[in-house]
Amino acid sequence: MRDVAIIGVGQTKFGQLWDKSLTNLAVEAGVKACLDANIDQKDVEVIYGGTMSGGLFVNQEHIASLLSDFSGFKNIPSIRVEAACASGGLALRQAYIDIASGLHDIAVVGGVEKMTDIGGHSVTKALATAASQEWEAFFGATFPGLYAMIAKLHMHKYKTTEEQLAMCAVKNHKNALNNPFAQFHKKIQVEDVLNSTMVADPLKLFDCSPVSDGAAAVVLASKQKAKELCDAPVWISGSGHATDALSLHDREDITTLKATVEAAKQAYVQAKIGPKDIGCVEVHDCFTIAEICAIEDLGFCKKGEGGRFTEQGNTEIGGRIPVNTSGGLKAKGHPVGATGVAQTIEAVLQLRGEANGRNTNAEIAMMHNIGGSGGTAVVHIFRR
Amino acid sequence: MTVSKFWRNIPQYYNLIGKKCPECNSYYFPPRDVCSQCGNHKLEEHKFDGRGEIVTFTIIRTPLMDPEGEVIDIHAQTIPYILAIVKLEEGPKLTAEIVDCEIDEVKIGKEVGAVFRKIVEKGPHGVIQYGYKFKLVR
Numbered sequence: 001m002r003d004v005a006i007i008g009v010g011q012t013k014f015g016q017l018w019d020k021s022l023t024n025l026a027v028e029a030g031v032k033a034c035l036d037a038n039i040d041q042k043d044v045e046v047i048y049g050g051t052m053s054g055g056l057f058v059n060q061e062h063i064a065s066l067l068s069d070f071s072g073f074k075n076i077p078s079i080r081v082e083a084a085c086a087s088g089g090l091a092l093r094q095a096y097i098d099i100a101s102g103l104h105d106i107a108v109v110g111g112v113e114k115m116t117d118i119g120g121h122s123v124t125k126a127l128a129t130a131a132s133q134e135w136e137a138f139f140g141a142t143f144p145g146l147y148a149m150i151a152k153l154h155m156h157k158y159k160t161t162e163e164q165l166a167m168c169a170v171k172n173h174k175n176a177l178n179n180p181f182a183q184f185h186k187k188i189q190v191e192d193v194l195n196s197t198m199v200a201d202p203l204k205l206f207d208c209s210p211v212s213d214g215a216a217a218v219v220l221a222s223k224q225k226a227k228e229l230c231d232a233p234v235w236i237s238g239s240g241h242a243t244d245a246l247s248l249h250d251r252e253d254i255t256t257l258k259a260t261v262e263a264a265k266q267a268y269v270q271a272k273i274g275p276k277d278i279g280c281v282e283v284h285d286c287f288t289i290a291e292i293c294a295i296e297d298l299g300f301c302k303k304g305e306g307g308r309f310t311e312q313g314n315t316e317i318g319g320r321i322p323v324n325t326s327g328g329l330k331a332k333g334h335p336v337g338a339t340g341v342a343q344t345i346e347a348v349l350q351l352r353g354e355a356n357g358r359n360t361n362a363e364i365a366m367m368h369n370i371g372g373s374g375g376t377a378v379v380h381i382f383r384r
Numbered sequence: 385m386t387v388s389k390f391w392r393n394i395p396q397y398y399n400l401i402g403k404k405c406p407e408c409n410s411y412y413f414p415p416r417d418v419c420s421q422c423g424n425h426k427l428e429e430h431k432f433d434g435r436g437e438i439v440t441f442t443i444i445r446t447p448l449m450d451p452e453g454e455v456i457d458i459h460a461q462t463i464p465y466i467l468a469i470v471k472l473e474e475g476p477k478l479t480a481e482i483v484d485c486e487i488d489e490v491k492i493g494k495e496v497g498a499v500f501r502k503i504v505e506k507g508p509h510g511v512i513q514y515g516y517k518f519k520l521v522r
Contacts, residue, residue, distance in 0.1 A: 124446070134393060135414045136479045138503065139515065140444060145467050148442035156440070156492050200467075201443040247414075249469045249477040254440055 001100040005226035005233035006382070008037025008219035009345040014333030015183040017213040022051075022058050022114035023070050029215035029338075030071045030110055037219040038229060041071070044219075045104040047078040050091030050111040051337035056126035058114050067110060084130035085286060087111065088216065089340025089369030089378030095220050096239050096380075105222045111341035112215035123211050127336070130372035132247040144208055144287065146248050146373045148200035151289035154255045155202065157304065162202050164307030165288040166193035169206050169330050171316055172285065176327025178357030181342075183212055183333030193288075207288040212333035216341035218348070234348045237364075238273075238381035240266030248373045255304075259377035260297035260368065267366070268299075271381040275299035278381070279362025280322040280350050282343035284370040285329050291315075294368055295323060298379070317358055325350060325358045340369035340378060347382045390513050397515035400498055402476065404430035411474040432472050434498025434516070439477060441468035441490055466490055470518055484519040495521040 010032025012025050020028075026049070034041065049067045054060040068078035081091040088111030095107040115123055128137045131146060154160045170190055176182035193206040226233040242262035245251050251258065268274055275298060283298065285291035292306035300321045301309040309315065315323035326332045326346035329339060347365035349355040369378045395401040402413030408422040413432055418425045445464045466482040468490070482490055483501065496518040503515040 132414075134389075138513075139480050139517075140465060140467050140503075141479050142444060142446065144446065145442050145444050149440040149467070149469055152442055153440035153492065197445075198443075199446050201445075203442075247479065249439075249479045254469065 002102055003223040004096050004099045004236045005221055005223065005230065006218050006236065006344070006348050007221045007226050007230040007233050008033045008035070008039070009217070009348050010034070010036055011181050011216040011342055011345055012214050013181050014212045014214035014335060014342070016116045018116065020213065022054065022060065022112055023066060025114060025213060025215035026067055026110055026112040027070050029112070029217040030067075030108055033108060033217035033219050039106065039219065041073055043106050044073050044076065044108050046076055046095070046098060046107045047071070047073060048081055048091040048095040048098070048107060048109045049078065050081045050087035050089070050109075050340060051113060052082060052084050052087050053126055053129065056122070056129065058117050073108070083376040084371035085284070085334070085336040086340060086369045086371030086376040086378050087337040089343070089367065089380070090241065090376065092218070092340060092344055092380065093239050093241050093378055096236050099220050099222050105225045107220045108217055109220060109341060110215065110217040111338035113335035113337040114213050115211045115335060116213050120211070130375070136247050136249070142200065143373070144200040144203050147287040147289055148203045149248065150255055150293065150373070151202050151287070154289060154292065157255065158307065160292065160307035162194060163190055164311050165202070165207055165292065166190045167310050168285060168288040168291040169193050171310075172324050172328040172330040175317065175325050175358055176331035179327050179332055182327040182331055183210055184327070184331045203287055203289070209286045209329035209334040212335040214333055214335035214338045214342070216338045216345055218341060218344055232352055232384070234351050234382050234384065236380060237383045238267035238269075238271030240264060240270070240379040242266070242377050244374055246372065246375045251374065255293060257293055257297050257370065257374035257377060259374050260294060260370065260379070263377040263379040264298050264368070267379040267381045271383075273364065273381065277364055278321060278366045279364050280325055280347070280360040281366040281368065282326060282328070282346050283323055283368045284339070285324060286334060286370070288330070290370065291323065291328065295321070298366070298368060317360060322360045325355060325360060340367065343367035343369060344380065344382075351382060351384045387511055390511070398500065400432040400434050400516060402430050402432055403427040411476050413472060413476040413478055430474075432474060434472070435521070436470045436472040436496055436518070438482070438490065438492055438494050438496060439469040439471050440492060441466055441482065443487055468518065470496055481517040482519065483517045489520060497521050
């Protein structure tokens with residue numbers, strides 16, 4: 001396996017972008033990433049694009065061809081990767097494997113989702129396809145409902161409180177104030193979360209990530225190319241990917257995302273480090289409870305301690321392990337297919353010291369991207 | 385859900401018919417074709433009697449609805465509704481609505497039993513789809 005580096009990053013603003021199509025968004029992110037890497041279109045040898053459901057969100061499949069066509073990368077291989085909300089993270093991993101194997105030297109990894117072309121009920125229904133249609137959705141399960149059941153049991157078993165859940169949202173909104181690409185630039189308080197509309201007990205509207213449009217792209221290069229083209233490459237030092245039961249009810253422990261545990265283990269072993277060595281992490285906080293479970297399952301605190309760990313300020317910038325310095329899915333926004341790539345970009349900016357206003361001086365950073373209620377997990381570790 | 389897709393699942397949706405592995409005695413509901421424990425792919429049918437307990441639950445206040453308004457989802461008509469993960473006595477867990485009780489009565493660990501109910505009611509001339517829900521054992 002060859003070493004692989006990230007030599008360029010680019011993202012669009014996240015939010016309700018009514019004047020931009022899926023194609024506009026994807027191309028904008030891709031072009032920015034190539035400019036940042038200082039490469040020409042002709043240097044790109046392969047594209048990996050993560051998108052959850054072009055079919056349901058914009059009635060467009062065959063995204064792989066669309067991406068290479070409109071980006072001007074003529075006739076090169078292009079692969080669309082789908083693993084629900086982990087599509088972007090998995091696209092990164094597939095491109096990493098491609099470059100590491102020696103097949104290609106330069107790849108563009110894109111993630112995109114255009115979610116606001118359809119109404120709210122259609123979005124809920126499209127997202128629910130990441131759960132089992134026959135055994136969860138048919139019986140009335142929604143995505144907030146599934147994570148709400150994780151939260152209910154976590155609170156029952158470990159005395160986690162609604163306030164502790166709310167603190168994840170408050171912190172992430174605070175971090176997003178310094179991220180120009182974030183969907184929300186709005187400081188909130190714990191009371192705002194507690195008083196927001198109940199969606200599925202105990203999760204309220206402000207416990208949930210928003211519906212977003214957006215795209216993100218990174219350029220990967222082999223060691224030799226990276227050294228030729230880039231003064232400050234960021235290296236992928238660990239890559240992990242695992243799966244678990246599609247349905248939440250089929251998991252051994254409802255409050256543990258075993259896919260996260262297994263993917264993290266692979267990444268830690270490959271990078272030859274442990275949780276204590278990570279300087280900052282972007283975790284998949286599609287709901288506040290998901291951030292609590294993630295910091296436990298990635299090993300930053302013991303199982304059941306995530307709520308108290310958050311309340312003590314350990315996950316703030318300046319704390320023991322800054323979590324979601326970008327604002328996370330909650331405040332940066334969650335265009336599902338783009339999320340894993342956007343998390344990667346935040347890790348790169350942190351390692352380059354370019355996360356203005358939210359720098360952590362981290363030497364090692366991590367991203368954690370989940371599909372569905374935990375059926376897929378992708379974890380990467382990056383270093384300067 | 386199309387008629388054929390629903391029809392295939394009638395044994396499970398109506399009668400909780402799942403699978404049992406004769407090699408390692410693992411039980412599966414929803415049914416599987418391959419045993420996740422020992423890899424055996426000759427599983428036998430097993431009818432679950434539908435008794436179990438609540439592992440976790442939530443109250444759904446924003447339902448799944450058809451965007452075009454052509455299909456009326458019965459869940460949308462009964463907001464709020466209680467959704468739970470139920471652990472059957474034989475071990476498997478499933479997702480289902482808890483009915484015939486007040487929200488305050490539902491607690492983690494409470495005993496429940498399966499009942500046969502309407503799940504989805506399609507538009508004015510559509511097919512009504514039935515399946516299992518659970519109620520508290522009193």
